[in-house]
Amino acid sequence: MTSELDIFVGNTTLIDEDVYRLWLDGYSVTDAVALRVRSGILEQTGATAAVLQSDTMDHYRTFHMLERLLHAPPKLLHQLIFQIPPSRQALLIERYYAFDEAFVREVLGKKLSKGTKKDLDDISTKTGITLKSCRRQFDNFKRVFKVVEEMRGSLVDNIQQHFLLSDRLARDYAAIVFFANNRFETGKKKLQYLSFGDFAFCAELMIQNWTLGADLKELKVLVADKDLLDLHKSLVCTALRGKLGVFSEMEANFKNLSRGLVNVAAKLTHNKDVRDLFVDLVEKFVEPCRSDHWPLSDVRFFLNQYSASVHSLDGFRHQALWDRYMGTLRGCLLRLYHD
């Protein structure tokens, strides 16, 4: 006796959160059944493995049918085929667009193209995330990217409007889109210690405060003009003397650090060099400070003073530009400065 056909259709579509998670994680029906058995559900409910198999199949089929609608979440709200309470709709969408930290770290800043898709195999092997799940996550990134790419207005708002995501998730997607668009390098070994959260934090600051076309080259004078650089250094040192645990290290390194920070600004004007932003920040600032064992509080003191002292440099005329640049950069650096 074999079941040829076995279906259950409710007037209100039944959604089992646990099975949904297994489906999203890309498990086959067989694996999902095995995992459910292991969770002890049979003992709790007195069901048989056959019942579990049938139930899992049903849910998988439902999710498969829903997937098409989940690709354009507003459709899920307006469609008539599945009667799903609004709270459940929200849950379906949110979970579908959720992604794994390990996965996003692998593709962040990469071009969301077919070429990358071939690498999904490797990512799957490396992260232990099923290929199916990798595909879904990658396709989500790509879909959101394509929809909002050409749109005007706030990135987060656009994403929220077209994908009905929660504020938190929409911000994350904004970061992913921003990274993909600017193709920031995030995969280098020295950047491995950074989490997606770190990058997303920086992305948000940059999206909010930075605009294209600002002439950041103007800032270069701060390191190119030797007098200005010396003056800047003495201002900072005077202000921080006795307040910084790593004062001598700072004093010794000031010119290197300042050069690093100002050069990053100059590089931002070249599209090709933008990609190296995070590499530069880590190489030119985070690593030198870390090797001298600066505590985070000292980094904060230093950056504040470094940023503020420029106001006292009479020869420097780009105060507003500097504030905008450093305000964001300071935020990013403080976030990036950890082990």
Added chain:
Amino acid sequence: MPGKLKVKIVAGRHLPVMDRASDLTDAFVEVKFGNTTFKTDVYLKSLNPQWNSEWFKFEVDDEDLQDEPLQITVLDHDTYSANDAIGKVYIDIDPLLYSEAATVISGWFPIYDTIHGIRGEINVVVKVDLFNDLNRFRQSSCGVKFFCTTSIPKCYRAVIIHGFVEELVVNEDPEYQWIDRIRTPRASNEARQRLISLMSGELQRKIGLKVLEMRGNAVVGYLQCFDLEGESGLVVRAIGTACTLDKLSSPAAFLPACNSPSKEMKEIPFNEDPNPNTHSSGPSTPLKNQTYSFSPSKSYSRQSSSSDTDLSLTPKTGMGSGSAGKEGGPFKALLRQQTQSALEQREFPFFTLTAFPPGFLVHVGGVVSARSVKLLDRIHNPDEPETRDAWWAEIRQEIKSHAKALGCHAVVGYSESTSICEEVCILSASGTAAVLNPRFLQDGTVEGCLEQRLEENLPTRCGFCHIPYDELNMPFPAHLTYCYNCRKQKVPDVLFTTIDLPTDATVIGKGCLIQARLCRLKKKAQAEANATAISNLLPFMEYEVHTQLMNKLKLKGMNALFGLRIQITVGENMLMGLASATGVYLAALPTPGGIQIAGKTPNDGSYEQHISHMQKKINDTIAKNKELYEINPPEISEEIIGSPIPEPRQRSRLLRSQSESSDEVTELDLSHGKKDAFVLEIDDTDAMEDVHSLLTDVPPPSGFYSCNTEIMPGINNWTSEIQMFTSVRVIRLSSLNLTNQALNKNFNDLCENLLKSLYFKLRSMIPCCLCHVNFTVSLPEDELIQVTVTAVAITFDKNQALQTTKTPVERSLQRASTDNEELLQFPLELCSDSLPSHPFPPAKEHLESASSNSGIPAAQRATSVDYSSFADRCSSWIELIKLKAQTIRRGSIKTTMTVEKASPVGDGNFRNRSAPPCANSTVGVVKMTPLSFIPGAKITKYLGIINMFFIRETTSLREEGGVSGFLHAFIAEVFAMVRAHVAALGGNAVVSYIMKQCVFMENPNKNQAQCLINVSGDAVVFVRESDLEVVSSQQPTTNCQSSCTEGEVTT
């Protein structure tokens, strides 16, 4: 020109991409009604076109309005080639044709294509302007309301219940026409869908005409079915109960037409012998009519003619034009005389209702059923309905005589069904023989009714259990005792019925779903040989199904079955029997005895041990079930009740022999004290298997209950969460050495596993009850068994004290506030004055049909009934009636807004509502339920009947996820289309929803599958009781005012 249909096409959305190059669609819409077609402009390059068309106006006959569906086709414009169809929407405009229902149909409808399924949605507005001309020579029956609900709809009052209406229409099936060879599957499917839609409309119109002819204004318990006969045609048939209903909100209770039974007289022909006893020799085996000769005995079938020319020849005045006042006194005597014998005069005193007002049902005799095997290829004139009419008339006649044999003049809970395999067709009918209140109403006036009811013995809660037949001349051997409730009348030991448990019945403990399942192999054969083989198998199947039911009932420690439905399905090489019912313990009936196992070879020691082991297991199961279902009737000594009526002791055996065996008198004295045990004799391995299978039925997990009736006996504190579902399973049998045992086991496992799956899936709703569990079995192919289940899961509050803790007075008062107006004043227009005591044919003949009559004897045990509480109930009841009579005499005003059951727990924990509203969700929730009510809510309006038929076909089965993916999607789409139609009518729920057909065919080799689904129900508007409370604080005042003014007028 009595009607103007107006249609406006507003917009479309989510259309499929029809032009690959642009990824867009150039859509336009064709609107067709009858032979008139309008078109909208082409809306270029959009998947969300905004047509915003003008009003398309169709000037049509009301006859066409009833028959024709509005057909909306969405197409993609193509300059160089033929326009591609995107899909269609059929809209039944019937709900717009009666005044109380919907006034406009407006909303988003899924665009449906039989090959691709739902492809986007279209927003349509439909209105009808009707011009009434009542004196017209009527072909149409606009204005007659139809209800699928098998009880008096909640916001109506039955003024008169006229009785049985039926109709049948036949057409050639488009799938079998020659043209089908050259047209596309899509065209063929659409032709079929359209034809069935047309035929349903026609059928409904014709039934409506009959209702008008009977002076009714509504059909309740309307059941329409399709028979896909194949080559010989496509049959659409319907049965229902004609009624005169009165909307409760309107105080005008006395419609002249309604309470003028004198009119009725003219209707009832002074009968030229309504029951020619041509072939009836009492209720013998249902297989009597294995007639392949087609007896043209249509003579007695006045109503079964479907040509209807006879009806149309006598012009009728419109309804509501009766004149009651004029025909007064002199008519009364004649009238009384008339009503006395009216039920007998009536051709078929059948009622498709399953629930009745208290007191209406006097006695219940038992289940009556009849089956007949017919050959479809022998129909002489397949395009005409006459042959099928004659078949059904024959069966109904048999049902009627069965009922008579049980001392009953009516059949309630009546239904008909067919099973077709190739050219063989099994026709089945079943119902519950009953005596209806003979003096309930003679005048048809409300006052009369109540006065009479006060005079006569008040209907007791046990009354329906009392035997209607003559105890000295019983139609079948039954074990009678004095009623355990009133101690005055005799009751049988076991009662089987097809109706719902009467609301006033006293039940001990909870009920449960009981199923009997059975398969029988049969040789493949042709034509008459096949029909003979089937006919020969049927009695054994009926007998065994019955025995199984009885055994399982005993095992549950219960004594009555309600909602019994026995389905016999015919396949190429087997017959399947599936009986479902809800078992309960009726307080009025004796306690069932246990099950006693008897071995054949008593000398074998190990065998004996085995037997005793089994006996122990059975006893344990009974004890466990009693605990599970909370069956603990109070014990009482037997003297109080009196000794049982002496009767030959009966035994029923699990023995594969002829059905007559039930007739044998047992020689075994089991010396079980005074109590008779139900004996299972294990005389072969089969019987052993059966005992085993008895014990394999697993009870539902804790927190779950199930029943196949409207309400679960013993549970009444429902909360508002409901989940209706359909589940379908098909299994393939391994064709190797199939035996009956293996087959039975497979079938049993299939059903049990299906139930287990349901319990598992719905576990989040615990505590909950599966209500109206409806199983249907079909045999789509040689080795395939298909089981389809539709039911609703309803949550209930375990902690909230049961309503039974209320005092009887409270209970009665509560009922008074709700049911009374709706139900008490309930004239049955045709009653006989005295209980008919028909001469019974010799008992032997009845015994043959143990399966068609119920009430196989069993053991009994004494139980006690609390007299005092009963007296309380009675007195409060009297007070209530008096009270009621007074109010009604004064002004006949009803306060309809009384809340049925205030549930403080209600909505708070209801997920749908407690959820934070998601951003601009525009789709309103539409509930669906097979029940006639929605827990925690009040139905305020019936919008019309939903009756939809869909075909879905695919030539890419694998791509659509195989058979499961295909059917899953289709059923989801059907639900969606039902919901969309209800929402467009302005409703928020479908009640009495039923999936009448789900015919699934596959051809995996060709990667093809096809499925036909037919669903129906009543579209309604409901209001949550919690919301109502706010409104009702204002409502009673207005009611009160009107009552006062009315009172002034009358005094």
